[in-house]
């Protein structure tokens with residue numbers, strides 16, 4: 316897309332988005348005409364927070380179905396996710412689409428998923444079951460109790476989601492002890508669930524529990540007072556970096572910073588930097604923060620780095636994607652799964668994300684065939700691959716071993732690049748899969764050791780661990796893994812182009 320057209324599309328989308336947020340004729344937030352009086356408190360609460368808005372003419376239209384794009388937008392506003400329009404991982408959601416930012420943010424956080432084939436169906440109606448899934452993921456609901464609707468789905472994962480939203484006091488189903496999982500959810504139903512998720516005062520069937528206080532989310536520990544004079548200016552290297560209320564991915568995201576944003580780092584807790592965010596302390600993963608680069612002399616005839624598409628020397632960047640094992644070599648086996656199938660599926664999904672993102676992808680195998688390790692490296696070499704990503708899953712005798720780890724070879728000519736690539740992959744995978752972070756490690760695995768290009772080998776999770784294996788067996792998690800690897804590639808080139 317040329318730049319002018321790009322800017323034009325951007326402004327069009329800003330106009331459209333602004334209109335959608337603040338429809339004409341809506342003079343004040345609390346003038347929506349058709350709000351059902353019994354839900355006035357909940358709905359006005361959401362209106363006051365800017366989470367729901369009306370249609371032109373000041374209508375709320377309570378009984379209209381919610382589309383998946385609207386749902387992503389409302390949840391995104393509720394969680395204060397980044398709503399900036401941008402390229403999405405879905406073929407049916409264009410950058411200029413009003414909800415492209417919130418859809419991408421919600422997808423990155425694993426709150427809303429696509430269909431596993433690259434589609435989001437933004438205009439599709441949201442079912443009550445889908446809403447349950449979204450609320451469970453968005454608000455990290457884990458508690459279950461004895462919940463049994465007449466029409467509870469037989470599928471364990473589906474009934475668990477319905478159980479969790481009910482247990483959390485976010486819904487009590489429909490009359491007749493029904494949940495109606497496949498019905499479209501209406502704007503008023505959606506809004507009520509969101510209000511209850513956000514504010515305990517609105518919960519239904521709320522039973523006072525002794526443990527209420529102790530179950531409050533942990534208050535992030537404040538680091539020792541650091542004076543502003545000790546703050547160091549650093550820059551964000553990820554495309555979008557989550558800023559959290561505490562030093563860990565279990566803390567809430569308070570805002571998102573874009574690539575290149577300068578931050579004032581005041582201290583370090585583990586692998587997390589504390590930063591000064593408008594006078595308050597917030598936290599960011601140290602993996603995506605770098606020292607402020609020294610300003611380079613602009614090279615003639617070269618566009619500034621920020622505008623550079625993922626190309627190198629005028630050519631497409633070539634990514635070698637290596638699905639581990641194949642054919643008579645199943646790799647690790649466990650919990651009814653074989654490594655070779657998982658690695659191939661993730662590799663194919665990664666291939667699609669990378670291709671959509673403008674990269675050229677070469678696959679060491681794209682079906683159930685056996686390729687020798689040295690031939691995988693040679694294939695990358697012969698095709699001029701820029702980087703090499705080998706996908707594997709882990710296994711161990713002790714079934715309790717679990718988590719994600721990523722390897723690079725320490726000793727090759729591209730050790731610095733390989734380590735950086737591995738680090739980006741690891742961080743993205745752990746965040747997406749919600750697995751234990753076993754860290755970035757070094758090893759002399761053939762496909763990375765023999766490789767003269769930056770190379771990494773990811774061990775997505777343990778096939779021998781039941782909880783990890785559940786994720787490896789799930790299409791949605793394999794898609795999340797692929798998207799995480801894609802984001803890792805993006806992070807890597809952002810870093811490299813600095």
Ligand SMILES: [Zn+2]
Nearest residue numbers: 639646707708
């Ligand atoms: Zn393997």
